[in-house]
Amino acid sequence: xxxxxxxxxxxxxxxxxxxxxxxxxxxxxxxxxxxxxxxxxxxxxxxxxxxxxxxxxxxxxxxxxxxxxxxxxxxxxxxxxxxxxxxxxxxxxxxxxxxxxxxxxxxxxxxxxxxxxxxxxxxxxxxxxxxxxxxxxxxxxxxxxxxxxxxxxxxxxxxxxxxxxxxxxxxxxxxxxxxxxxxxxxxxxxxxxxxxxxxxxxxxxxxxxxxxxxxxxxxxxxxxxxxxxxxxxxxxxxxxxxxxxxxxxxxxxxxxxxxxxxxxxxxxxxxxxxxxxxxxxxxxxxxxxxxxxxxxxxxxxxxxxxxxxxxxxxxxxxxxxxxxxxxxxxxxxxxxxx
Amino acid sequence: xxxxxxxxxxxxxxxxxxxxxxxxxxxxxxxxxxxxxxxxxxxxxxxxxxxxxxxxxxxxxxxxxxxxxxxxxxxxxxxxxxxxxxxxxxxxxxxxxxxxxxxxxxxxxxxxxxxxxxxxxxxxxxxxxxxxxxxxxxxxxxxxxxxxxxxxxxxxxxxxxxxxxxxxxxxxxxxxxxxxxxxxxxxxxxxxxxxxxxxxxxxxxxxxxxxxxxxxxxxxxxxxxxxxxxxxxxxxxxxxxxxxxxxxxxxxxxxxxx
Ligand SMILES: Nc1ncnc2c1ncn2[C@@H]1O[C@H](COP(=O)(O)OP(=O)(O)OP(=O)(O)O)[C@@H](O)[C@H]1O
Ligand SMILES: [Mg+2]
Numbered sequence: 001x002x003x004x005x006x007x008x009x010x011x012x013x014x015x016x017x018x019x020x021x022x023x024x025x026x027x028x029x030x031x032x033x034x035x036x037x038x039x040x041x042x043x044x045x046x047x048x049x050x051x052x053x054x055x056x057x058x059x060x061x062x063x064x065x066x067x068x069x070x071x072x073x074x075x076x077x078x079x080x081x082x083x084x085x086x087x088x089x090x091x092x093x094x095x096x097x098x099x100x101x102x103x104x105x106x107x108x109x110x111x112x113x114x115x116x117x118x119x120x121x122x123x124x125x126x127x128x129x130x131x132x133x134x135x136x137x138x139x140x141x142x143x144x145x146x147x148x149x150x151x152x153x154x155x156x157x158x159x160x161x162x163x164x165x166x167x168x169x170x171x172x173x174x175x176x177x178x179x180x181x182x183x184x185x186x187x188x189x190x191x192x193x194x195x196x197x198x199x200x201x202x203x204x205x206x207x208x209x210x211x212x213x214x215x216x217x218x219x220x221x222x223x224x225x226x227x228x229x230x231x232x233x234x235x236x237x238x239x240x241x242x243x244x245x246x247x248x249x250x251x252x253x254x255x256x257x258x259x260x261x262x263x264x265x266x267x268x269x270x271x272x273x274x275x276x277x278x279x280x281x282x283x284x285x286x287x288x289x290x291x292x293x294x295x296x297x298x299x300x301x302x303x304x305x306x307x308x309x310x311x312x313x314x315x316x317x318x319x320x321x322x323x324x325x326x327x328x329x330x331x332x333x334x335x336x337x338x
Numbered sequence: 339x340x341x342x343x344x345x346x347x348x349x350x351x352x353x354x355x356x357x358x359x360x361x362x363x364x365x366x367x368x369x370x371x372x373x374x375x376x377x378x379x380x381x382x383x384x385x386x387x388x389x390x391x392x393x394x395x396x397x398x399x400x401x402x403x404x405x406x407x408x409x410x411x412x413x414x415x416x417x418x419x420x421x422x423x424x425x426x427x428x429x430x431x432x433x434x435x436x437x438x439x440x441x442x443x444x445x446x447x448x449x450x451x452x453x454x455x456x457x458x459x460x461x462x463x464x465x466x467x468x469x470x471x472x473x474x475x476x477x478x479x480x481x482x483x484x485x486x487x488x489x490x491x492x493x494x495x496x497x498x499x500x501x502x503x504x505x506x507x508x509x510x511x512x513x514x515x516x517x518x519x520x521x522x523x524x525x526x527x528x529x530x531x532x533x534x535x536x537x538x539x540x541x542x543x544x545x546x547x548x549x550x551x552x553x554x555x556x557x558x559x560x561x562x563x564x565x566x567x568x569x570x571x572x573x574x575x576x577x578x579x580x581x582x583x584x585x586x587x588x589x590x591x592x593x594x595x596x
């Protein structure tokens with residue numbers, strides 16, 4: 001109970017006394033009681049010190065409590081995470097080490113068979129994520145730029161409100177919407193592209209919100225510095241504001257990608273699984289990792305299918321991880337120099 | 339390379355709030371004019387109307403007339419971007435672009451306006467850094483980040499960046515208030531040199547600084563908070579500091595006020 005000893009001594013000590021070596025023991029305290037304790041009005045030191053001692057004691061208790069809560073929260077997050085990773089890795093890693101996993105598809109491989117690979121689903125997931133990003137990222141970034149740099153008044157508020165609503169839409173609703181428009185109204189067949197369109201709806205609000213946050217972090221002084229050099233506003237936005245926020249925007253895009261790559265409901269509705277390679281996004285069934293997981297989960301009675309399911313799950317995790325690493329490298333290369 | 343500024347009856351508003359009222363003054367070319375006055379009297383606000391930077395703030399607008407030689411800065415067809423190319427600005431806090439190197443910072447104004455020629459840029463970067471008394475300190479690390487310099491060096495970098503676009507007028511809003519005495523001295527010396535080429539307006543809270551660097555001094559004041567700020571008087575610096583015409587000026591300068 002160092003607090004108590006310190007208080008006891010502090011109360012008996014007067015500020016007029018020379019600072020002795022005894023102070024050494026106080027060094028860990030953020031605010032030694034014999035410093036800054038003289039009240040401006042010149043009240044007796046003892047009273048002031050006592051006053052300072054009590055809140056300090058309260059703070060130590062709060063500090064300890066906050067520490068416990070924080071570690072608890074940290075544990076609550078980390079334990080399930082490690083558990084999930086352990087489960088997925090231990091069940092799935094064998095398949096990923098097999099020679100055909102990264103090169104073959106599942107054609108002619110039945111639930112009870114071994115062999116084959118996940119190449120078709122990996123390609124499919126990457127293609128779909130790519131197409132989604134190509135559509136959603138520009139729309140999302142431009143919307144954020146409008147909201148932060150240009151938007152004033154009712155239109156901006158309406159857009160912001162729309163984005164809020166969009167970010168609350170369940171993925172299956174987004175998928176049903178695309179189904180209603182794409183398939184029912186226009187009579188176009190279900191395809192990878194149709195699924196990508198519904199993913200676009202899910203990704204746009206993520207990009208808008210994260211980009212917005214990053215643009216707001218860019219100090220106004222930088223915009224003013226550019227304006228004062230006679231740089232037009234749009235050049236300032238592109239070359240200074242977006243440039244300064246670049247790494248944050250990249251991170252946001254990756255979070256958005258991670259979010260949609262594991263999305264399953266739109267695929268169930270719009271892009272039925274196939275075990276073959278499929279590079280045509282516009283026609284026919286489309287293989288993706290979440291759908292491969294779903295497929296093998298349906299045959300989970302077979303040990304082979306169960307193993308494939310874990311393998312595909314681990315592959316999906318690794319893909320997202322890889323994207324994150326790439327994004328970090330890009331972000332670091334383009335981030336603020338200090 | 340330097341122009342006279344003539345301001346007639348200028349009012350500045352932020353939305354409905356009138357921040358500055360009825361300013362009429364002439365700012366002489368190739369000289370340093372200092373703005374002094376208590377906090378909140380509208381020095382920055384007025385300064386920003388000299389290159390239309392107040393328009394960047396939502397609700398900012400002016401009434402009145404500002405002439406740069408024979409050009410009306412607020413003529414309907416005048417482009418604010420062109421005005422800012424002619425009237426440069428240095429801010430209170432050094433604000434180099436954090437993503438850019440020292441070289442890129444100085445070249446920014448030209449590059450962002452489409453100058454690409456490497457030779458031209460090299461030449462202007464060197465002469466601007468020399469003009470800002472920074473060349474000797476940074477010539478071996480032009481490709482290092484501008485944000486890695488000391489505060490005083492950063493401020494001189496910002497001055498180099500401002501003069502690189504070859505303006506006629508340089509506005510400085512408390513350029514030394516974030517700096518130590520040595521860096522402040524460096525900037526003051528620099529201001530003394532720059533006035534051979536530019537018309538310089540400097541806002542300062544430091545009376546000695548105004549006395550040291552400026553040829554003419556303008557004293558702004560406001561009657562009460564919420565009232566608009568006004569120009570009390572503008573005259574040669576020696577006159578303002580030794581024999582001002584207005585009692586308020588004398589009070590402020592002798593420290594009996596504000
Ligand atoms: N962006 C703004 N929006 C609304 N009012 C503002 C804004 N900037 C300044 N003002 C107001 O305008 C008046 C003048 O402010 P200004 O910043 O020009 O004073 P100043 O003389 O530069 O003060 P200081 O010496 O503290 O820098 C003040 O009343 C201030 O509250
Ligand atoms: Mg100011």
